[in-house]
Amino acid sequence: TYRLVLEAEPESNVLLRLLEPFVIHNVLPDHLDVARLEDCISVELVFRAPQAIAERLEARMQAMVGVRDALCERVVPLSQRSPAKRPPAQPLLAQPPLAQRRAAGVAA
16 A cells, blocks of 8 residues: 655646546555645545556656655555554543544544
8 A cells, every 4th residue: 555645736637637647557546635725735645556556656746747746655554563653542531522533634
């Protein structure tokens, strides 16, 4: 699994252009998050593909007109991380209620 994060010009057709290389390589993103910032669009794509395809997608994004910056990194599942690198677990009672976490935009 890979995570591709990029910033692009806030143009009306930028999302279509960003997804086209995924179609060409027959890769369906598992997750897509888009945010319009003041002067750019921030995009995060999570997808499963061989390393060579992930590297090719990153290179295509970096070379794409309108893309300011792109970075692709391998996602390591939490269960596979060493205990020293895991974030400390909070006791269930210390966490805010689910509705409050959802309102704040924090994943359940």
